[in-house]
Amino acid sequence: MDAFARRLLEWHARDGRHDLPWQQPRTPYRVWVSELMLQQTQVATVIDYFERFVTALPNLRALANADQDRVLALWSGLGYYRRARYLHAAAKSCMTDHGGELPRDFDALAALPGIGRSTAGAILALAYGQRHAILDGNVKRVLCRWHGLRGWPGERTVENTLWQFAEAHTPDSRVADYTQAIMDLGATVCTRAQPRCNTCPQARSCSARRAGLVDALPQSRPARVVPERQTVFLVLRDRRGRVLLQRRPPQGVWPGLWSLPEGRDARAAGVLAAQLADVNGLTATELPEVRHVFTHFKLRARPLEWRGVQAHPAVADASGTRWYAAAEFAKIGMPAPIRKLLSP
Numbered sequence: 001m002d003a004f005a006r007r008l009l010e011w012h013a014r015d016g017r018h019d020l021p022w023q024q025p026r027t028p029y030r031v032w033v034s035e036l037m038l039q040q041t042q043v044a045t046v047i048d049y050f051e052r053f054v055t056a057l058p059n060l061r062a063l064a065n066a067d068q069d070r071v072l073a074l075w076s077g078l079g080y081y082r083r084a085r086y087l088h089a090a091a092k093s094c095m096t097d098h099g100g101e102l103p104r105d106f107d108a109l110a111a112l113p114g115i116g117r118s119t120a121g122a123i124l125a126l127a128y129g130q131r132h133a134i135l136d137g138n139v140k141r142v143l144c145r146w147h148g149l150r151g152w153p154g155e156r157t158v159e160n161t162l163w164q165f166a167e168a169h170t171p172d173s174r175v176a177d178y179t180q181a182i183m184d185l186g187a188t189v190c191t192r193a194q195p196r197c198n199t200c201p202q203a204r205s206c207s208a209r210r211a212g213l214v215d216a217l218p219q220s221r222p223a224r225v226v227p228e229r230q231t232v233f234l235v236l237r238d239r240r241g242r243v244l245l246q247r248r249p250p251q252g253v254w255p256g257l258w259s260l261p262e263g264r265d266a267r268a269a270g271v272l273a274a275q276l277a278d279v280n281g282l283t284a285t286e287l288p289e290v291r292h293v294f295t296h297f298k299l300r301a302r303p304l305e306w307r308g309v310q311a312h313p314a315v316a317d318a319s320g321t322r323w324y325a326a327a328e329f330a331k332i333g334m335p336a337p338i339r340k341l342l343s344p
Contacts, residue, residue, distance in 0.1 A: 001171040004146070004202065005178055009171075011201035012181035017043075017188070021051050023180075028102045028127040029060050035119050036083045039136075043187060049078050061100060064091035072257055072333020079336070085256060086114025104128055125179040133166035134179055135159070138186025143169075144218035145190060148207030153218050228298045232269040233260040233341070235287065235305035236277050242323040243342060244276060244311060245334075253294065257333045258324070260303070260341075269304055276321070277309035292337045303341060 001009075017023075020043065022034035033053060037046045053074045057063045063071070068088060075084035090112040094102055102123065103109045110120035121132030135143075140153045143165045151158035171178050189196045195214055197203050208214045236244040245258040261276060263269030273279050287303035315321050324332065329339060 001173065002169060003205075004169050005171045007201040008181045008185060009174060009177055012177060012184060015199075016181055016184045021047060021054075026126060026176075028123060030054060031123050031127045032102060032115075032119075033087065035122050036087050036114060037078060039083060039119070040080055041078060045078070049075070060091050060094055060102065063088065064095040068256060069258075069332045073331055076257075076333050076339065077336045081254060081257060081333070081335075083114055084333070085250075089113040090115065102127075104130070106130075106132060122179060122183075125175045127176075129176050131170060131172055131175050133163065133170045134183070135162055135166050136183065136186075138183050138190075139166060141192065141218055142182060142186045142190045142202075145195075145208035145214060146202055146206050148211060148213065148217070150217070151219055152221050154221055226293075226296070226298055228300060230300045230302070232263045232266055233290065233301050233303040233338075234263065234269050234273050234276070235260060235303050235342070236273060236279075236309050236311075237305065237307045238277075238310060238323060239308050240325070242325050244309075244315070245322055245324050245332075247320050247322075253299075254335045257335050258322075259335055259338050261321075262301075266302070266304065273304075273306055273309075275312075276315050277306070277311045279306050279309050282306050282309060287341065290337050290341055301337075 020034075022030045034046065034050055037050055037053075056074055057066055057071070066088070068085075071084050071088045072081065075081060078084075093112055094100060098108065103112075104124065106120055106124060109115060109123060110117055115123070118135045121134045122136070124130040124132050125134065140159075140162055143149065143162050144153060147165055149158065149161060149165075153159055153162060169182075185200070185202075189200050190202075197206070197209055197214060200206070203209055206214075208217045234244075238244075244261065246261045248254050248257050248259050250256055261272055263272045270279075270284070273284070284304040284306050287305055290299070290301040290303060292299045292301075311323065326342065329342065
């Protein structure tokens with residue numbers, strides 16, 4: 001065990017996090033669910049979602065047997081919905097191909113949907129104590145600063161170097177403790193903004209601190225222009241107050257979730273509204289604009305609402321379109337901006 005790992009373990013024994021919900025008990029299933037939820041999402045946000053998810057779906061079999069809408073509803077609000085779809089698909093694969101359990105073999109585990117190298121390493125290290133390195137965002141930040149590594153961590157050459165560092169520091173013993181410790185250090189001390197260097201166990205040997213580069217490392221992704229997309233949401237309400245929702249395709253934005261029909265502009269939205277429901281004699285009301293930022297673009301949506309419509313027989317309760325009352329929203333997967341728009 002090198003000095004880096006030893007100092008980290010000593011710090012974690014005193015100051016690390018030992019009472020996170022997925023640590024008590026720390027089963028492979030709970031570790032797996034938490035790792036996917038924690039991808040691109042902070043611990044404070046994940047805790048409530050995690051507890052609700054594992055209460056409703058307490059084990060791999062329950063997840064595999066759950067309806068997709070149920071899984072997406074439990075995930076709704078966490079964002080990056082592909083994670084929920086991957087989780088569901090991987091559970092089904094485990095039931096059919098791995099005897100109803102998460103595989104303990106690294107290659108088999110990493111091959112499951114949504115897992116990959118770092119998440120597989122975290123699951124095997126935390127749940128089984130196997131020696132595997134991890135490299136999530138927190139770990140990248142710690143290693144970039146301690147080693148003084150320049151360059152954007154998303155660049156292949158920089159990432160390969162980080163994997164070498166991660167492998168070299170991972171000890172042969174107490175792997176689960178070390179894995180949790182380095183994630184905790186990045187999440188609570190070696191943070192992106194205002195890092196608490198005065199409490200860091202690695203401060204004296206940190207290259208970035210010695211060189212005055214803590215705020216500069218890791219280097220940011222090269223600047224790029226984020227495009228903006230515009231659309232029109234159709235809010236069609238029938239005489240009972242139900243809203244016509246449409247399931248989005250399995251690929252693209254909000255895959256598989258129930259959302260509002262869309263038109264590229266007001267004219268197209270009016271044509272589509274007439275195809276979906278009887279809107280003759282009804283005037284659309286414009287609702288407040290919806291803005292949402294995705295990873296690769298910004299969305300601006302203009303919602304138009306028609307009240308008291310009647311759906312055409314071929315549309316109502318079809319496989320891809322369905323009327324929903326507000327009381328039913330909690331049971332389906334729905335994008336957070338749509339849920340907010342339709343909230344009473």
